[in-house]
Amino acid sequence: MEASEAKIFYKKTQSLSSFFITNLAAVVETSVPVQHKQAKSEPMFAFNIEVRYANEAELYGELSAASVICLKAKNGPVKLLGESLFNDHWVSFITNDVRELVEASLFENDRSGKDDIKSALKAIESELVPELDVEKKGPMEVLVYSYLSPIKKLLNGKMQTFIKKLGDNLGCVQPEEFLKTTQKKVEFSESDAKLVRLNQGKEILPVKGERNILITSALPYVNNVPHLGNIIGCVLSADVYARYCRLAGYNTVYICGTDEYGTATETKALEEGKTCQEICDHYYKIHKRIYEWFDCDFDHFGRTTTENQTKACQSIFWDCHKNDYTYEDTVEQLYCNECQRYLADRFVVGECYLCGFDDAKGDQCDK
Numbered sequence: 001m002e003a004s005e006a007k008i009f010y011k012k013t014q015s016l017s018s019f020f021i022t023n024l025a026a027v028v029e030t031s032v033p034v035q036h037k038q039a040k041s042e043p044m045f046a047f048n049i050e051v052r053y054a055n056e057a058e059l060y061g062e063l064s065a066a067s068v069i070c071l072k073a074k075n076g077p078v079k080l081l082g083e084s085l086f087n088d089h090w091v092s093f094i095t096n097d098v099r100e101l102v103e104a105s106l107f108e109n110d111r112s113g114k115d116d117i118k119s120a121l122k123a124i125e126s127e128l129v130p131e132l133d134v135e136k137k138g139p140m141e142v143l144v145y146s147y148l149s150p151i152k153k154l155l156n157g158k159m160q161t162f163i164k165k166l167g168d169n170l171g172c173v174q175p176e177e178f179l180k181t182t183q184k185k186v187e188f189s190e191s192d193a194k195l196v197r198l199n200q201g202k203e204i205l206p207v208k209g210e211r212n213i214l215i216t217s218a219l220p221y222v223n224n225v226p227h228l229g230n231i232i233g234c235v236l237s238a239d240v241y242a243r244y245c246r247l248a249g250y251n252t253v254y255i256c257g258t259d260e261y262g263t264a265t266e267t268k269a270l271e272e273g274k275t276c277q278e279i280c281d282h283y284y285k286i287h288k289r290i291y292e293w294f295d296c297d298f299d300h301f302g303r304t305t306t307e308n309q310t311k312a313c314q315s316i317f318w319d320c321h322k323n324d325y326t327y328e329d330t331v332e333q334l335y336c337n338e339c340q341r342y343l344a345d346r347f348v349v350g351e352c353y354l355c356g357f358d359d360a361k362g363d364q365c366d367k
Contacts, residue, residue, distance in 0.1 A: 005053045005054040006032050006051050006052065006053050006068050007032070007033050007035065007051075007052050007053075008021065008025075008032055008033065008034045008035070008049065008050070008051050008052075008065045008068065008069070009034075009035055009036075009037045009049070009050045009052065010022075010034070010035075010036055010037075010048055010049050010050075010065075011037075011048045011049075011050075012048050013036055013178060013179065014107055014179055015048050015103070016099050016102060016103055016146060016147050016150065017048050017049055017061075017062035017095070017099065018036070018048060018049070018178075019146050019150070019173070019175065019178050019179065020062060020066070020095075020142065020143060020146035020147065021034055021049060021062055021065050021066065021069070022034060022173060022178065023142050023145065023146050023170070023172040023173060024066055024069050024070075024080075024139060024142045024143075024146075025069050026171070026172065026173070027137050027142050027170050027171070027172065028069060028070060028073035028074065028075075028078060028137075028139070028142075029073065029074035029075075030069040030070075030072045030073055030074070031072045031074070032068055032069055032072050034065075034069070048062075049061055049062045049064070049065045050065075051064050051065050051068050062095060063080070063081065063091070063095060066080050066081075066139065067080065067081065070139055078138065078139055079139070080139035080140065080143065086131070087140060090124075090127075090128050090140075091140070091143065093120075094124075094143060094144070094147050095143075095147075097120060098117075098120050098124075098147055099147060101113040101116050101117045101120065102117065102147065102150065102151055105117065105151065106150055106151070106179070114154075117151065117154060118154065121148070121154065121155065121159065124144070124148070125156075125158070125159055128144070129144075129159070129162060132144065132166075134162065134165045134166055134169060135169055136169075137169065137170055141166055141169075141170060142170060142172065144163075144166065145163060145166045145167050145170060145172055146172070148163055149163050149167055149172075149174075149175045150175040150179060197246065197297070200297070200299075204251065204252075204253045204299055206251070207251050210250070210251045211250045211251065212250070212251045212252075213245050213250050213251065213252045213253070214253050214255070215238050215241060215242045215245070215252065215253065215254040215255070216238065216254075216255050216256065217234060217235045217237070217238035217239075217256050218233075218234050218235075219256065219257055219258060219259035219304065220234050220235070220256075220258055220259065220287060221258070221259050221262075221264045221265070222258040222259060222260045222264075222265060222279070222280050222283045222284055222287065222303075223264045223265055223267070223268035223279065223283060224268075224283065225283070225286055225290070226286075226287055226290050226291075231290075231291070231294060231296070235256055235291065235296050236296075238254060238256070239254065239296050239297060239298075242254035242297060243297065252299075253299045253300075254297065254298050254299050254300075255298065255299060255300045255301075255302070256291075256296075256298050256300075256301050256302075257300075257301055257302035257303050257304060257309075258280070258283070258284050258287050258302075258303050258304065259304055260276075260280040260284070260303055260304045260305045261304055261305070263344040263345070263346040263347070264346070265279055265280060266344075267346055267347070268283075277305075280303070280305060284303055288301060334348055334362065343362070344362070345361060345362030345363030345364075346361065346362065346363070347362065348361065348362030349361060349362070350362075352365040352367065355367055
């Protein structure tokens with residue numbers, strides 16, 4: 001078959017083989033057209049490069065295409081393969097081993113082969129480069145430029161200089177110009193759109209004759225900035241269950257809020273030099289915003305220090321007390337002479353009386 005009958009198609013521009021074929025066609029000024037186009041034949045899924053003839057016969061791969069291009073070079077046929085066993089070895093090494101490593105690094109952001117790339121570059125520099133002519137416009141020079149110029153950041157100074165001279169002499173397309181054309185444009189949505197329940201924010205009361213479900217979860221302490229682990233261990237399970245109940249058609253209320261009483265708040269206030277109220281006000285806002293960002297779907301997210309909460313708690317206590325469900329007792333508690341105050345467990349650190357661990361808290365030993 002005459003090469004003049006052939007047309008060459010490459011499927012991907014984000015490919016070193018396409019870059020090589022395009023450069024080779026330009027440098028040797030072949031009469032064979034090279035086009036970026038999805039070829040019609042079925043096997044194209046496995047081959048990026050296709051050589052198609054007028055009689056519908058086809059060849060595949062960059063080496064087949066390179067042979068056809070070289071056969072119809074402007075100044076007469078030139079050879080990439082068949083010159084010597086030395087050349088054939090390096091052509092095979094570069095178009096197989098090197099190409100696979102470099103494309104994985106460039107297009108898949110795979111850095112696992114970085115050491116292998118450096119080893120291959122070292123071999124090319126010491127064995128192949130001395131045999132090349134930087135002033136020659138041959139197929140082997142085009143091959144080396146096309147496969148190494150895209151990774152110039154991995155080349156040492158000597159090799160960078162060599163590749164630059166090679167590219168300047170060959171007049172090849174710069175890799176940034178050719179390869180960037182197919183880099184996928186990544187767009188990030190800035191929309192805050194979310195699915196919102198129709199009854200979100202509305203008062204939900206028990207309904208007679210329906211299944212009414214009240215869901216609560218452990219109240220997060222207000223003395224910190226919540227992280228993913230806090231969310232998973234504190235509110236996520238209840239949130240998932242609340243979503244299930246709503247989807248099942250149950251009359252559901254999910255309530256949570258910040259726990260603002262206790263020694264945890266007091267110690268944080270002392271640490272930051274603020275009042276307990278200032279600590280609670282500051283960290284409540286942070287908690288609420290973070291849970292909203294994670295789309296935790298509360299029907300109400302409150303605080304233990306609100307007036308309603310205080311009235312409800314005191315009412316429950318007095319009901320218990322009036323019904324003799326409470327009692328008085330005397331307990332031992334550590335006292336600080338210097339501070340002139342009794343100390344809660346969190347203020348006490350010392351040696352565990354059971355195991356001897358020297359950094360035990362008053363209420364627990366981590367060892």
